Amino acid sequence: MKNQMDSKEKSVKASKKSFFQLNEKQLGYAFVLPSLLLVFIVTLWPVAQSFYNSMFDYRLNDPTRSQRMLGSNIDLENYVDNYFYLEGQLDNLENTVQSEEATKTVTDIDEGVENYHSQLLSNDTIKQKVAKVDELLMNYKPVTDNELKYNKLDNDFAEDYREALGTYQQQLAELSQATDDEVLSKSLIQTSELLGSMQKNILESNFVGFKNYVKYFKDQRMWKSLWNTTFFTAISIAFELVLGLGIALLINRAFKGRGLVRASVLIPWAIPTAVSAMMWGFLYDGQSGIVGYYLEMFNLIPGASWLLSTSNGAMFSVILADIWKTTPYMALLLLAGLQTIPNSLYEASNVDGANKFQQFLNITLPLLKSSMLVALLFRTLDAFRVFDLIYVLTGGGPANGTESISIYAYETLFSQQNFGAGSVLSVIVFLCVALISFIYVKLIGSDLFAGRTK
Amino acid sequence: MNKRAGFGFYTFLAVFVFLVMFPFIWVFLTSIKPPGEIFSSFRWFTGNPTLDSYDAALTNRPLLRYMWNSFVVSTLTTALSLTFASFASYAVTRLPIKGKGLILGIVLAASMFPQIAIISPMFNLITGLGLRNSYIGLVIPYITISLPLSIWILSTFFQKIPYELEESAKLDGASPFQTFRKIIFPLATPGVFTTGILVFIAAWNEYLFSLTINSSDKWRTVPVGISMYQSEFSIPWGDISAATVLVTIPIVIIVLLFQRRIVSGLTSGSVKE
């Protein structure tokens, strides 16, 4: 990395003309830099963030956990709002409660809260923020700036304050039960609840370390979706490889109309997944779908409705649609690989009297190995992260029979807004895929990484 | 390899192409049926073919605008991605730099994370740059998504070009950059065009980022645009099939143009071992 930076500085300092006189090494780093920069900013940074998120109990739809907090914090917007009402209500209660004992309790609470509040304000930053928030609230404006809305608190103070508010809440609840006056009882309960919601404005740290991971390792649904994903990936990739290789060999032959065949073979892949998934839904439909109709007619499946309404049928449907769609991709990659095999090798073996099949085994396959592995690698990465197709075609159903781990992650992240847990699932996908890639790269071996280092 | 193909071969080819194309053919047949017939029977051909669906597909939503947007975004993505990737691949395979495995590994890692998990940060980044509802706003994520594939494929191609050619160019006094541009790049044409087709179609097909980043109708791309034909409880199949047929035509043309280049290059050129 450092080397790259150096070379970049150099290249910036150098005039434009001398850019072309960079030595090979410098040019090399300069060439790699733009790609690496893009990859870092656009994908690796978010990935790092996801790792970080996965360590928190981080939920957007829960105000007590909607921030990633390593220490205690206070939600000033709601605190100030609640405090405003609380002051009024407590003053009111002091005048309305009858028994002396009750008055004392209320007064104590009032003093207690005021005491903690002034302790809170003894911090200058908080004081300034409170004033600003107060002003916004008085004008009925929401606090949209998170810097203003939240402030760090001392953990012990936060703990004390929270505990005190809890005790007060309970005291008032007890008072409300003791009184016979219905109106008074109601307003006591109201204030008690207000204290409760104020307690929630003082936020605890939601750092949970690896607890989210532990939770998912015990989660059956996660294992089920991981299994679904693996099954989907293995079966569809196997078929795609065989079919793709066949197609590649076919369209590599010279014959009339080859261009047209190539273009038409690519059509399935050229239809956007979002559209082709919808299209397959239409073709598989148990009532009016043509594919279900023919498969049933030829007794290949138990019934047209088997396709999407049973777990096995739905998995079959998803895999078939994926094979249809991505075989061309595989075929194209393999075709490109075939092009790198020099014709002379075939000619030489023709002279030796080898037949087509021997040529395929002895020349084509070995020389196609690295192209094949690269094609497989990228197909596996994509298949393991499958999302659009299943989301549109089955939505993960029926009875979660086709839920892939990406779908599970998406549900958790966006439907349920649980960013901590959703990030864990994303990280799990990442780890699985990284493992698979590692195996492939080992298989590809030194083919790709060989070359000069000096 | 170059034997003349016989009748049997063409029959096989016809059946094969038909099977591959069947879903698409069915969509086409659906697109010329009147709306009442679409679900009511399994008949292949309608008695009264109509172009109403095409008319509706073009007038109900700005389909041509979507196609233009997709075309621009995909073209830019392909051009930029190929440029960056061929630089990087050349450096990794041919230039004496350190940490090649690491570089390829990092690049690969970028395509290991589920895309759905990158959407939120990406949305923030693009919003921060003020690039929402623009072409560049989509091109940036698309390039990044396509870079790993491009770099890896191009690397396998560059790897296979004989060193001797490069050496002789060097002896002739060519700079490394010249060697790259004049020797390596042209020789890898099939790889470059294959990658080009793959990147172009991948960008053309992308849905989630496009949906999130370009939320205004003027900037929508084809996949998102087509999904917008649906209303809350119903899917107008006639319109969608017509739109699907329409958007597939330009892709077929592009592939027809590009595929010639896939087979030239290495095998046809001077490079024979």
Add this chain to the structure above:
Amino acid sequence: MLKFWKSAIGSLLILMFVFFLVACSSGDSSSEEGGGSEDATTEDTETSTETEEAGEEPVTIVYARGVDTTGATQLVIDAFEEQNPNIKVDFREMPSDTGQSHDQYVTMFSSQSSEVDVFDADVIWPAEFAQANYALELDRFIQKDGVDMSKYFPGTVAAANFNGKQWAMPKFTDAGILYYRTDIVDTPPKTWDELIEMASSLKGEAGTEFGYLMQAAQYEGLITNAIEFIASYGGQVIDEENNVVVNSPETIKAIEKMKEIVGSDFVPENILNFKETETENAWIQGKSVFARNWPYLQASSNDEERSSIVGNVDITTLPTGDAGSAAALGGWMAMINRYSEYPEEAWEFVKFMTGEEGQKIIAVDGGRAPTIKALYDDPEVQQSGPLFSNPEFVKVLESAVPRPVTPIYPVISDIMQIELSKALTGDQTPEEAAANMQTKIEEAISE
């Protein structure tokens, strides 16, 4: 060499520049054209901030909702702009799929984007969005303008109320109703058992293949169907005191009844894939005697171009269980983005759209059922569709049962979808489904 490099960089820069230009200029021109000029919003809003004080330039707010094929949305906007010349409304179309647009809003609002000011929310969103700090509370606006909330159907107001505050204004409502074929059925069934009996005996008449259609795929619609069964047998998911009470004999009985129907021979074999679209397709082709769906199906049933059963369809309340008939509450609300830069203007639009005038346009031109009861007496509304003049329909709407109002509704819905789907496919018994829902929902709430 140098030439190549120069020209490469040069052409790239020019290319980019051209596209930026195209981007900007088309933004400008489209705002002049008027129609569908979403892309110009950012620029417009910026200029309007500067000129707001002058009080001459109009403020532009952005209103987002799902694709509207009826055109009613544009009519509402036109009517509003005519009355409020200083406020322009930009219509931003969202995906028609409820789940997808929910996720789009989450992405937008969680990054505190102010690009959308007003948006339509499904009846199940307000609590969740309120809790997540995405929505602006409307009480002070309601108070200031003296909007009478009692004119709305109480169920729709309650669904938008969370923690004692009003977060959304009801815009139009939906409720599950029973459709039947008047050419086959004389008197519609009163109870679920009668429905089962009639569906299985009448199946096959007048070219029908099925007796009954419902929504049983694993998706949100399954919950609405289930809520109807559960409520009609007297069960509940979460009670008024926020206790989870789903594991009850009533619920089990309801799931059993649902399973009986789904497993019967008078529903399509692929009923577990049925959503609204499939139901509509089969229904308008005259394939079924009965169907459960939302009110929109009435219009498609009478669409000459697509439907083969025009004039042979009527509606009634869903059958009763042990505790009466229940229809699930659907429909949409209008909410204001908490981060909107123009809350006042946004409110003006929400008030107009969800008030009598806006709702009337949506009813007459969009065919959606108003949430204001008095509108059903309006002659124009009555004329616009046979349903709106049907007192039975109004009764159904008024008493529709909401789904649980809770900020973690998506989690609860997810749990219920899976457990119910498993019960319907036979992977578990109704008793297990009820027990599992009970423990899992309790867990989710306490988490």
